[in-house]
Amino acid sequence: MSTHDPLAASPLLDARIPSGPIGEKWTRHQFEGKLVAPANRRRFTVIVVGTGLAGGAAAAALGELGYNVLSFCIQDSPRRAHSVAAQGGINAAKNYQNDGDSVERLFYDTVKGGDFRAREANVHRLAELSVRIIDHCVAQGVPFAREYGGTLANRSFGGAQVSRTFYARGQTGQQLLLGAYGSLMRQVEAGTVTLLPRREMLDLVIVDGRARGIICRNLIDGAIEPYAADAVIVATGGYAPVFYLSTNAVNSNATAIWRCHRRGALLANPCFTQIHPTCIPQVGDRQSKLTLMSESLRNDGRVWVPLKPGDRRRPRDIPEAERDYFLERRYPAFGNLVPRDIASRAAKAVCDEARGVGPTGYAVYLDFADAVKRVGRAVIAERYDNLMDMYHEITGDSPWDGPMRIYPAPHYTMGGLWVDYDLMSTIPGLHVAGEANFSDHGANRLGASALMQGLADGYFIAPNSIGRYLASAALPPVDTSRDEFRAARERIAARTAELLAMRGRTTVREIHWRLGRIMWDKVGMSRSAAGLRAAIGEIRRLREEFRGDLLLAGGGDELNKGLELAGRVGDFLELGELIAIDALHREESCGGHFREEHQTPEGEARRDDANFCHVAAWEHAGDGAEPRLHREPLAFEHVQPAQRSYK
């Protein structure tokens, strides 16, 4: 691993941040870029991989502009993307509640919430665009919650002292996604977008140094299909399922970004993983995922555990004086709405002290009794309706009869492929949007900001960036008969055959489960040098087992979900190691990355701005070789880095 001067910037990482005052960078950037004239756009083909908020919105917006778009997803329909499951809301600096919100405050809250590890210019642009996103979604017919007078309603979310979150019950992600999906389908009807569902991107094709296409496996008949384009956008979401159990969908994966990484795209800050504090606790070993209970519930729910360790009384039998509302106690200014990393560690801490509840002792209460007394059950039901039903369905317990039990679970990943201000990776022509990229959220993402970032990237930034790129890059025509496509197809076909030929004893699910245990125990909410080194060793040994002893059934030329999962778990086995390496290198605690060796006496994260105020971007150096570290120093000119306190 390199032993640079910690502040040295890598020449590979030019963020290309526009000059000028921070509030003008984006406006000037749009004017200063070259454009593609309307009549010329249909000559360009853009591939968009992923149809969630970022991918669906980008494909729709590019189609509206007149580009020829190929839109890929692994599911049967673009509307299944996991953005659909986001619950609580989307932030925007409208200041409809007259409580002091502004673009500046949203910018500030997001930079601080990210624990001063995000690029200021990107975040400011995000705050500026937030306002236009709401306008567009309302115009699409997204049924946001309303006040009696007919205007849009707001609620509060973690890490903010203003009410700036717009929502549609507990189904905001669904409604925003359906808006983007509707716009996408309009472009399919118009002929600008070609939909290619049930296709999994397995490789990026680079011609003369530029991203010029992808190789997909057709998940229905197994055909390895090449596609050529003038630019590629990858918007395939995050990598939380590296922990096996997460709030993500069972098909969520890191394959597209990992294959791009193996082709040369640097991957930034992989150790910045977010553990969401309020999820339904695990009940069994065979569980396939963890279900999120929206952060918005913390508007009205109060988090508590018994004061005394080992107190196994029913919640209703524990009097107020014997309860510890620990978030309110530790963080009076933000109470139950502290940011996720802080809430998650606090919950883990009380459970480690044997004050946790539920059959496993690894849960805390989220109690609505006071809120119901204050505003009535009907109001609470209206705000969170589907979430209460979901909790009841899954646990068999009604949240109206007693407090919910919740526990932290892997949920979101701030890390991802490195991108510059235009969302372009270190591979020219390869752009990355949404959770798949690393930008904007720093070391911790605030609630209700993922939806904001996905749509900002998709509707507004990607179209601008793609136009700028296509207008200025030399792009000779490329078709799939070229050697680069042929070679990539052959590699994929060989790898697939290799997987299927194995007649080992261990199933993919078993390997994935074991990887998840290593990641959760040693690379989870709290990390230590010894634990991370052990994790790296264990992951390497697990990878060897995967490569030699895998048991698969069925063939490659048919629908075979076991084979799909094998490829994805293979990539998690490599990514998991990189996450641990990144966590080991980052000798500080910030946001979702907590190193036991670097904490304040009160147990809060202790950053080291002198040595680690940078983006750690990793370069794949080949199988078996140590990845190479590159640094992008971060300069904070508008928000003074301070000890991040929510007390």
Next chain:
Amino acid sequence: MDQPAPRRYRLRIWRQPGPGLPGRLVPYEVAGVSPDMSFLEMLDLLNESLLKAGEPAIEFDSDCREGICGTCGLVINGVAHGPKGRCTTCEARMRDFPDGATITVEPFRARGFPIVKDLVVDRGAFDRIIARGGYVSLNVGSAPEANALPIAKAIAEQAMDAAACIGCGACVAACPNASASLFVSAKISQLALLPQGEAERKRRALRMIGRMDEEGFGDCSNHGECEAVCPKGISIETIARMRREFFRAALRP
């Protein structure tokens, strides 16, 4: 951790190797099932044992496993999404199936949903219907300020009720006519209720209903089976509204 006593089940599961090929119900047994497991986790468990016996897995679609994406869809003991009601297949829990029971598992069957393999069907028809008008036609950049058009809270709530459709297709599977009316009417209703949908209201109704017919779904003859299985509780009121929209559009285009 106190584990509830494991259960065993007999299953009869539809197996079909590919589109257009003959299929049949195949018997299986699965043991060691915890009542807290979801139905699909039980199928995962069965698949692990088939894998270890060298047999191909039973293919079925799922994704979010929390009732919101609409990917999963099985007919369990003759009822789309299972006998409990108001939940998706992935939300069905084994605690609702008595120990030792026989459970029949089939795909969503309809002419409009050709079977791909085993329990996986092709619901592309739904996307093609939405493409004909399930949206407001506007380009990014052209929206007015978000609060420019006030919308009465009750209207917003009704629109949200209709918009909650997850596109799973249980309504089609349950309907004796394999009609897609509940699905189509849900989207039409959302956009008929909201002022943003007003400009294209008539065009939308005619085009979406036209495509629904072209895709081979049946007509609605008011059985109400759709509403009974809809995981989101969408009411057949939306079908009544769709009919009104259709007549408005057809009589006064």
